[in-house]
Amino acid sequence: MRTWTPPVVPQLPGEGVAPKLFNTASERLEYPAIPEGRALLYVCGITPYDATHLGHAFTYLAFDVMLRAWRDSGIETVYAQNITDVDDPLLERARDTGVDWRELADAQIGLFRSDMFRMGMIPPDHYVAVTEQIDAIASAVRELVDRGFAYRVPTAEAEGEDVYFDTDAAGRSSQWRLGDVAPYERDLMLRLSAERGGDPDRPGKRNPLDPLLWRAARAGEPSWESPVGEGRPGWHIECSVIATRTLGGAFTVQGGGSDLIFPHHEYTAAHATALSGTPLAHAYCHAGLVSYQGHKMSKSRGNLVFLSKLLDGTHSGAPAADPSAVRLGLLAHHYRSEWEWHDGDLGTATRRLEAWRSGLARSTGDPASSTGVLQQLRAALANDLDTPVMLATLDAALDRGVDDPGLIASAVDALLGVRL
Secondary structure: OOOOOOOOOOOOOOOOOOOEEEEOOOOEEEOOOOHHHEEEEEEOOOOOOOOOEHHHHHHHHHHHHHHHHHHHOOOEEEEEEEEOOOOHHHHHHHHHHOOOHHHHHHHHHHHHHHHHHHOOOOOOOEEEEHHHOHHHHHHHHHHHHHOOOEEEEEOOOOOOEEEEEOHHHHHHHOOOOOOOOOOOOHHHHHHHHHHOOOOOOOOOOOOOOOOEEEEEOOOOOOOEOOOOOOEEEOOHHHHHHHHHHHHOOOEEEEEEEHHHHHHHHHHHHHHHHHHHOOOOEEEEEEEOOEEEOOEEOOOOOOOOOEHHHHHHOOOOOOOOOOHHHHHHHHHOOOOOOOEEEOOHHHHHHHHHHHHHHHHHOOOOOOOEOHHHHHHHHHHHHHEOOOHHHHHHHHHHHHHHOEOOHHHHHHHHHHHHOOOO
């Protein structure tokens, strides 16, 4: 799958420091292992039916900044992202709107690419759709069955059988244990499974938490012939296969929104470990969820703020937004925080951007040291991508004036993706 044209990222003098990151699995700040100076990042991509709202943008911006931090530290990066272009939410939206599911997916993927390009996001090196990997996913499911890590459950809705992952068997016979990624109590896992695509009450399952690996063909749904019968992939197995095929095992960071911690990232790690015998990733990093009008952004509530509408000036009558202003509105919040977007936030971010641009031209008898400002920016970035501190540092420096405006403009562009 093609991506989008990458932004030009300025080269800065010297080098930054590789960031210490909060690892959800260990619940502490760590330096993820980066063997041979090569960081491997996998971020879960969109299910293309509601692209691209600000919750998506906040997540992908967090990992864009992570890539910028690594590259500024002299670290080579390899970035992979999937597209869940066949899944229940997409098929439901297609049925509700009377649009062919493939046409809906293609249109939404195109919009997502356009939004990411306009926002200056670094594109993935590997951008892989689930429908491009059906054979590999089906083979992985068959291997899990053969190894005793999966089992079949009959269904009255189809001639074939659904295939489920055996949580208990994997816990006994692989390096993975339930809770390795999501250190949650079982009751919370059961509730989250029911809320996030699982089916804990499904009859015939050995453990209520066992996730679906392969869904037997149903009438009116897309399906493919495979070694485990005609059907389509479940949810988590797609990322297990795509991540390991593009990055290998034990890569640097598995990333995504915090709503993916369980069950998605827990079972992505479980499947991959059961297949390869090695852990999926060294660290699991998650962006906080964004609310609007008092609730987390979601299609069911209809409280989505679409990035394209902000950039085009069609959201709530607001003027077209400068992409750098939108980035600043998001970067004002630490990537792990839960927060709420207000319509006035764009105006606040736009005023900050204008003040910074004016500050570059400010003549003063006592300008701030641009080299010193760059050091402060790098220190904040190295501390778990602390963008609010970076913004505060630039507020103070550009209010005072700086001795090398060109260096500061390049630093803001390279590290934050904001064009001055």
